[in-house]
Amino acid sequence: SYELTQPPSVSVSPGQTASITCSGDKLGDKYASWHQQKPGQSPVLVIYQDTKRPSGIPERFSGSNSGNTATLTISGTQAMDEGDYYCQAWDSSTHYVFGTGTKVTVL
Amino acid sequence: QVQLVQSGSELKKPGASVKVSCKASGYTFTTYTIHWVRQAPGQGLEWMGWISTNTGNPTYAQGFTGRFVFSLGTSVSTAYLQISSLKAEDTAVYYCARGVSAYDAVDFWGQGTMVTVSS
Numbered sequence: 001s002y003e004l005t006q007p008p009s010v011s012v013s014p015g016q017t018a019s020i021t022c023s024g025d026k027l028g029d030k031y032a033s034w035h036q037q038k039p040g041q042s043p044v045l046v047i048y049q050d051t052k053r054p055s056g057i058p059e060r061f062s063g064s065n066s067g068n069t070a071t072l073t074i075s076g077t078q079a080m081d082e083g084d085y086y087c088q089a090w091d092s093s094t095h096y097v098f099g100t101g102t103k104v105t106v107l
Numbered sequence: 108q109v110q111l112v113q114s115g116s117e118l119k120k121p122g123a124s125v126k127v128s129c130k131a132s133g134y135t136f137t138t139y140t141i142h143w144v145r146q147a148p149g150q151g152l153e154w155m156g157w158i159s160t161n162t163g164n165p166t167y168a169q170g171f172t173g174r175f176v177f178s179l180g181t182s183v184s185t186a187y188l189q190i191s192s193l194k195a196e197d198t199a200v201y202y203c204a205r206g207v208s209a210y211d212a213v214d215f216w217g218q219g220t221m222v223t224v225s226s
Contacts, residue, residue: 001169030211031210031211031212033210033211033212033213035152035213037152042202042216042217042218042219043152043202043204043216044216045212045213045214045215048207048210048212048214049210049211049212054214084151086151086152088152088154088212088213089211090211090212094168094169095154095156095157095166095168096142096154096157096168096211096213097154098144098151098152098153098154099151100151101151101152
């Protein structure tokens with residue numbers, strides 16, 4: 001079955017850049033999306049089709065996807081960006097799959 | 108605006124069944140699929156499967172066959188998740204989410220339904 005692997009945690013200082021990776025076999029050949037989940041809340045889509053931001057998502061969120069790795073970058077990270085982030089992709093064998101999740105802490 | 112409103116929390120005994128509803132509004136229901144996602148306490152997101160809102164045809168992820176059933180209601184724009192023979196390990200928050208085939212992604216989520224299985 002297809003799997004997506006993320007680092008368990010990422011720490012970043014306010015105003016700095018946070019990068020969250022998502023690794024999967026030939027992930028660059030698929031569309032990757034990213035979801036943010038704050039404590040006690042439902043997830044929110046922040047990036048789809050590798051690089052696109054839904055309406056209302058700040059420009060500081062950006063994405064890329066190549067080879068076996070998709071990356072979510074948060075530029076000028078703010079305290080409100082703390083939470084868990086999940087990558088997601090579609091694979092012909094497992095259909096939709098979520099990554100293992102990364103907890104972002106703004107120190 | 109797009110909304111997915113789910114039914115309230117449930118407390119069930121092992122062996123019982125539960126049915127979670129997901130009512131969509133703010134868009135044409137049949138234009139998008141409905142996905143179901145499980146999140147056990149303190150754990151990550153786990154994709155359970157999806158249902159076509161055109162045909163009612165469900166697709167289940169590995170590990171979610173047999174006791175899990177996706178369906179559409181006679182009520183307008185509502186999807187259902189039914190879980191039978193509940194076990195303690197089914198305790199989780201269950202989310203419905205709107206699927207966009209062109210994106211290979213889900214773009215809007217319901218508020219989640221907490222299902223607790225305990226004797």
